[in-house]
Amino acid sequence: MPRDLRNSDEQLWGNSLSAVNEPRPGRPPLIGVDRVEQVIVDTLESTPKNATHWSRAKMAERSGLSRSTVGRIWKAFGLKPHLEEGFKLSNDPLFTEKVYDIVGLYLNPPESAVVLSVDEKSQVQALARSQPAFPLMPGVPERRTHDYVRHGTTSLFAAMNVADGTVISSVHRKHRSVEFKKFLTKIDKNVPEHLDVHVVCDNYSTHKHPTVKAWLEKHPRFHMHFTPTYSSWINQVERLFAEVTRDLLQRSDHRNVQSLERDLRDWVKAWNENPKPFIWTKTAEDILDSIARYLKRINGSGH
Missing domain, CATH: 3.30.420.10 (Ribonuclease H-like superfamily/Ribonuclease H)
Known part of the structure; x- marks a missing residue:
């Protein structure tokens, strides 16, 4: 990743970590900043072997975290690897006019x-x-x-x-x-x-x-x-x-x-x-x- 996520917007980072570690029934696992960052880096900058995009199962296997934890991390940071949208930019030389x-x-x-x-x-x-x-x-x-x-x-x-x-x-x-x-x-x-x-x-x-x-x-x-x-x-x-x-x-x-x-x-x-x-x-x-x-x-x- 070209920049350290921990040096980005601290408030957003803190809020997102809180969402990942929010209270749940039982003993909530505490996930460090480094592990959360690595999940985000891997999601954005790599693809799994023999696949075009990450699934929760594949990222859980990669990170050692549970599928639900991966899902919470993705949700907290607005990541949706399963979605794809098409686009076509105009090549019209008179586009602006x-x-x-x-x-x-x-x-x-x-x-x-x-x-x-x-x-x-x-x-x-x-x-x-x-x-x-x-x-x-x-x-x-x-x-x-x-x-x-x-x-x-x-x-x-x-x-x-x-x-x-x-x-x-x-x-x-x-x-x-x-x-x-x-x-x-x-x-x-x-x-x-x-x-x-x-x-x-x-x-x-x-x-x-x-x-x-x-x-x-x-x-x-x-x-x-x-x-x-x-x-x-x-x-x-x-x-x-x-x-x-x-x-x-x-x-x-x-x-x-x-x-x-x-x-x-x-x-x-x-x-x-x-x-x-x-x-x-x-x-x-x-x-x-x-x-x-x-x-x-x-x-x-x-x-």
């Missing part, structure tokens, strides 16, 4: 304009479970089979008004430039003529196809704002898709694509009866500072 542009639309939208967060939730599957679900009962959760039969796919096109949360949507069996142009036409018909339309969307080739560009040239009130690569988190409609997945798709049971599309339309209709805008609070500076801190942390971790 695009963040300022899109966040500026969220926090300070232009006058006489509507800002729409747009994307397609593609390849939504109509899945039919092989057996009926067992319903929820007191003390027993709803139970569903893990196997299912696929009955085709569809795509949900959505444009969410970031100001009021209302959604313009369409469902199409494919998500080519043809369908995207049709969706832009639907947006054009639904947004009052006196308003400019600012569209936030990703860099998917469909959104930049020559047919789409030709359509945009004929509709000058439309202004496209593309998110940085690998940065779907900045597109608010992704939050909406997460709601659709949790409310409808996660436990769906559809015998055909038509019933799936009907349920998607009904879900959006119900959403629009009580729309919930997602309040954006972070400034562009907040985001860039957060990414800078993250990069500094992972660059200093030896990875």
